[in-house]
């Protein structure tokens with residue numbers, strides 16, 4: 242199994258038959274199948290799965306599927322013709338009916354089991370059997386692995402019906418949550434943040450399910466009604482969908498010696514993961530312990546970089562459990578996520594998510610997932626003390642690596658170069674750190690719109706006038722009652738902002754002074770800053786009208802958001818700017834479904 246298989250050289254895939262020729266099922270062909278599974282994939286009732294890496298299971302098609310959207314960008318990257326998205330056989334397959342797919346595609350999909358840790362604590366009670374054997378892809382079913390232009394991709398239906406891991410739920414996703422995930426994945430990709438991708442989205446014209454949700458304008462924290470919503474199937478695509486929780490499942494079984502093949506299954510999944518996600522950086526010839534240590538180092542690099550990127554763009558993964566943490570190091574599961582409007586380190590879009598998964602705590606949440614990942618690898622190094630020590634070292638170095646990533650992320654957002662050859666690099670770094678921490682305080686106290694603030698700063702304004710476009714005056718006025726005298730006086734605040742701006746400029750200038758190896762012009766700094774500080778962000782109050790209109794069969798806002806949000810760094814038209822480069826209107830604060838979500842499915 243390798244990612245470098247013979248492939249089609251021509252990049253045009255115009256029909257499902259063209260795509261079928263690229264099918265290559267590495268997971269089903271090399272990993273262990275659950276021996277208790279039914280052969281025909283009609284395995285939809287909740288049950289315990291004791292062994293094996295996957296359960297063959299057929300998706301349940303949605304009734305009367307209708308095309309909603311496909312990602313033109315991703316189709317283009319894959320070499321897919323746009324016309325395919327609405328062609329009957331493609332629609333049939335990606336709305337859940339794989340009974341007629343052309344060979345060598347297979348007429349059976351697969352779901353995988355995984356374990357759950359929340360912020361570093363192992364859970365089994367969410368599993369209805371209290372054993373952890375019922376937990377896994379409850380409504381995500383993979384239907385294809387294909388090698389396209391040298392890259393292996395797995396295509397997975399979300400909302401594809403019940404699997405043995407459904408824990409009694411319906412296996413469905415509703416149109417609302419599917420639109421959110423569909424738009425967010427492609428937006429994140431355009432922002433330069435590693436992510437699963439969106440392929441297609443189809444809705445049922447006739448099939449509905451009930452979900453708890455908020456009544457119009459509700460300010461309550463939890464949903465106050467049940468609504469009936471159309472079901473949808475979106476297809477997401479990634480090199481693999483292996484999660485930290487998946488490694489944990491096999492490691493826990495190994496630790497408890499649950500069955501004779503436990504260790505073998507753990508090793509197999511880890512080696513499979515390396516082939517799927519790390520083949521370019523981990524040599525196939527190495528021994529397992531050597532590979533494991535390299536894997537830990539590389540995953541740590543990817544994970545810390547991912548989280549720094551999340552913070553760069555204002556993204557919060559409100560439910561960063563180990564089962565929502567892809568070991569490939571990309572963003573996975575856009576359920577209780579959100580992009581912050583107002584900068585708030587404690588921002589958490591999901592009411593059930595808790596402070597541990599809030600915006601600025603994501604580095605710690607990532608560390609907890611990394612700890613669980615390392616714990617899962619340990620059985621593979623049990624008889625190799627030296628490698629175990631190396632793993633320990635990597636694990637304990639997490640916060641240092643994370644800090645370095647965060648420092649360079651903030652420096653990039655501020656147009657600063659941490660590594661410039663000034664006379665005293667240590668004092669330069671200390672000045673940068675002071676500047677960043679003062680900025681955090683100011684952004685919080687004012688408060689500012691995170692995206693607009695950094696975008697305005699990217700124009701390197703002469704005074705704080707342009708930055709004030711990002712100030713939430715209404716919130717500021719409310720805080721005028723605050724007992725802290727520093728916050729009481731708007732003039733005092735302006736003064737602090739002005740001082741901060743001056744300090745920032747001094748640092749910018751020192752970075753482009755004559756002593757620097759390659760001084761940068763202001764234009765160049767501004768241009769670079771605009772490549773890391775997006776102008777357009779997928780704010781929840783942009784998405785809500787899109788899914789509301791879609792529920793009435795109008796998909797035009799989805800298309801508009803696809804256009805705008807896949808060029809987040811570009812200066813777009815005046816109309817787009819007026820509509821999408823704006824502070825969050827006061828009436829949207831504290832509104833259920835907009836400012837916070839209680840569940841996402």
Ligand SMILES: Nc1ncnc2c1ncn2[C@@H]1O[C@H](COP(=O)(O)OP(=O)(O)OP(=O)(O)O)[C@@H](O)[C@H]1O
Nearest residue numbers: 377378379380381407410411412413574575576842
């Ligand atoms: N309607 C549903 N039917 C069956 N299983 C579900 C349903 N909703 C969620 N689940 C399962 O519950 C678990 C936790 O839910 P979570 O919200 O993280 O999932 P998700 O958004 O479906 O998952 P993911 O994107 O991580 O595959 C997942 O294993 C998921 O498959």
Ligand SMILES: [Mg+2]
Nearest residue numbers: 564565574576
């Ligand atoms: Mg999930």
